[in-house]
Amino acid sequence: ETGVTQSPTHLIKTRGQQVTLRCSSQSGHNTVSWYQQALGQGPQFIFQYYREEENGRGNFPPRFSGLQFPNYSSELNVNALELDDSALYLCASSPVDGTEAFFGQGTRLTVV
């Protein structure tokens, strides 16, 4: 067990709706990043937060947004959901001087 927890574990939404996914990072880790893993593919980087500021972003549209809180937990928000947003969303936390990251179990989002 990594100490990174995500909620909810599964979620079904309708196209056009908005969704918020949550992540509690491992104690002592101040960097949180989010990845999207479509079925049968490798995870793709969405964005990263360090000390409550976004400090890196992948090739995702602005309707994907996030927050990091003072306790280093994080949220991923997706507006105007599309069918292609159906995927496993993974949160990863790491210490500022670490090379590895610890992943949560993920949230499985299904858009219908």
Add this chain to the structure above:
Amino acid sequence: GNSVTQMEGPVTLSEEAFLTINCTYTATGYPSLFWYVQYPGEGLQLLLKATKADDKGSNKGFEATYRKETTSFHLEKGSVQVSDSAVYFCALRPRDQNFVFGPGTRLSVLP
């Protein structure tokens, strides 16, 4: 840009067979290299890592060596078990940047 290429799966082996999953990468600078494993319905678990050239990462009988000259990080295990059945992801991470993952290789081990 940074990218990771893995051998196509699925790979099907008999128990106690030798495993190799090839991984090559393209990167600027000298990234850290990783193998992650994903069991059905679960997130990613770190299997092993190497942070500089010629480093060997090892864990649970799996090994991989960071080869800068061939830009490779092939995963090997001498004797696989049914419980090793999973999807394996090779990944790189430049310093202070995000992970870049390969597409994954599904391994099935038959008793």
